[in-house]
Amino acid sequence: MVIVRTLVRAARNRLLASTTAFVLSMLVLLLLLFPTSSRAVPAFARQTHQPCTACHIGGFGPQLTPFGRQFKLMGYTLKVGSDTKVPLSLMVVETYTHTAKAQTSPPANNFNTNDNTELQQASIFVAGRITDNLGILAQGTYSQDGGLLGWDNSDLRYARSFTFSGKPAIWGVSLNNNPSLTDVFNTAPAWQFPYMSPNLAFGPVATPILMGGLSQQVVGLNAYTQFNNALYVEAGAYRSLSPAFLRDVNANFTGRLSGVSPYARVAYTWNLANGNVELGGFLFNAARGQVGINAQGNAVAMAGPTDKFRDLGVDASYQLLNGSNHIVTANMLYLTEQQQLDATYVAGGSSNLHNNLHALNANVSYWYKNTWGATLGAFADDGSKDLTLYGNNGSPNTNGGIVELNWNPFGQASSWAQPYVNVRLGLQYTWYTRFNGLVYNVDGAGRRATDNNTLYFYVWLAF
Template identity: 70%
Template sequence: MLSRCNAFSKRVLSCSVIFIPVLFCVIVCTYFFPDKALAVPAFARQTHQACAACHIGGFGPQLTPYGRQFKLLGYTLKAGSDTKVPLALMLVESYTHTSKAQTAPPANGFNTNNNTQLQQASVFVAGRISDHMGMLAQATYQQSSGLFGWDNSDLRYARSLSTANHTAIWGVSLNNNPSLSDVFNTSPAWQFPYTSSNLTPAAPAVPILMGGLAQQAVGLDAYTQIDSALYVEGGVYRTLSPAFLRDVNASYGGRVAGVAPYARLAYTWNLENGNLELGGLAFNARRGLTGASSAGQTVAVAGPSDSFRDMGVDASYQFLNGGDHIVTASALYLHERERLDATYASGGSSHLHDSLHAVNLDASYWYQNTWGATFGASSSDGSNDVIRYSNNGSPNTDSRMVELDWNPFGKANSWVAPFVNMRLGLQYTWYTKFAGLVHNIDGAGRNAADNDTLYLYLWMAI
């Protein structure tokens, strides 16, 4: 369906100038003709609930306990019997400034610093399909790549059951991103920051579970939650063909040999004014190398595979207390063991065995689901490898982040509730170490602090 999406994106989604008038018209139509509106948050229409019922801060993706149950039940909860169109639109317009200009533009058509862009424009098909089946499917345009293609997608079948002493939810999820099925914001697919600039230098390496197969694989997961406390999930993933991924404008990082198993275990204590969760997750993938075909396209290379074994622990806490003052905290630690049979044999690494570690921490405060402040910290480190990691041969990168948010809509008494949502965010990231160094990180005099980033964004969903 998306085989001609690149040409389509050039005609329809070429720049943000096109979207702003359309966005204005949709908001006006939503205000004056709410019963006729189509491009509105599909889940809010379906449940007749304010966005704050499912999302902390009145905006996604951080889920409340109600939002977690809605997802576990396959996006099928509804209010009323009227038919709703399961479509929604999301736009992210952003401005990025780094402490020092980059040595080269981060993407075609951009400057070495002070860039504005239509970072993301997404169309969602989301909502109830039947009594026990629902979906969340996303297609996204990015100005930095100039492409329109598929994004996170999740098709679910779920049922609930009860006995005299216990209740349970069980289901299956067909999705295209390991950990996308998770309902906790500690998982790599949903962890803070929920949006950040894609025009700045990134850490040299992170474990494969942190987006290494996102939109490149398809997986089937089975899960259950017992007594709203114990959560167990397991599934397998396979990569999709390079030809298919080209058709949907997704990157291809190599073929997974066989299947990649994923497992998740978590326990939630439901407290008087909130909840506490502790859990763990595991992922194991063997992936081959890529090369270029005679036509210049990325293809799989025959030969051995690299092995990545990720093990992690996580924790989260929510203090809800009626919604006026909300406090949340999340933590994730991942350890990856690597056996680089393919990379080492091809001369791409100094060692056959390497390892990576990643830590992600964040804590937020929200006042009346409107004003929010979040502090985050992340760290990645691993084996020194002078071939895999340039200059210092180290992936070690440490950063801190502060974000201030204003969400004027999304509450039950908001303007045109629950059809319009918006977040205005100001985010600042600073680095204490980048690629193992504080100074001269690129061999040309650039310091870690030169990558410090000011990021301003307007995120809208209608």
């Protein structure tokens, strides 16, 4: 309770300092997105008159139930009743992070080498139906790490249902800013476990570009279809946004994509009496140039050769839905990436012209009455040895596991102030059996892989 009170006080003080600028900025965004002639609707739970557990496993997001998957595929447009409310939701996440051994230097400005509390996220969502077939989920986020308000995951969808050979079907298009954001199975990188993780601790030195390497830096248009609630096919392409625009929205810029980058997704779902099983795959190709710094100190795209990335992946998921009393889920993603580092190699940034990376993420969760949850996960990242690119012994190999315990006191149909108040408390522990290819001396200064083990506690509010 002492930790909780400390976190709540810290969140209150930091939130008050940033609330005015945050709200004003997002209200401007809301007015731009929804002029007065638009038909605005409430956030999802209020729009559908359903508790958050109708769409989400574990009280609230992001893991989706079959109903939640269909709601997203239909463009966030399902509406019950004729009442109209403002389509806004808010989210606040206050966290505490402790590593087994203090870091050699603070992980970010104004933080300590260990035992950090942080207002990790304060977000506002524009979420809901715009017209009968058009809906949106757009997020803006402030983080104490960096102290900036910027745009976050955004997805504008148009969708329609139809009948083909006597079977139900859906087709739609999505305009979004993160490859795999469109997915509904919680295996894709944009939505996979852990759903909340520390940003002031250690992580893998390298992962495939599809695992967040372009999030919020691109814009993509994807077309998709689902047939008979089973076969799902999606194809689209992404282009880079300009460094100037990304600076305006406080997003990272890691290099301009050359031309368009194709993305494809296929999945098949077997619907069972008490759940479902899904099996699918991913394909993503990208060519990205290097980043330079101009006279004003801003990141800019450099002319010249590009690095090529080809990501191929397979995924699987399982849900056992026994009413709401006992829920079991299992998710798995394996990605392999082939790299041709024409730009990095010429610039002296890598020892090899050709490299590869592999990433495995798997987890199993159990929820009791969507209130008490436990998740066990494992991750394994490995790839080519490259002394120049990765330093120390030149290996990106990082393996370990995650265990997380959750309590969601609100989010049920009978919860207090439902659906306006949702709370999740999470206690997460991440351990490493290997870090950057080593068990000992992982940083060249005597640090062990287990010294990076991380205890992470968060209070996640959504309202």
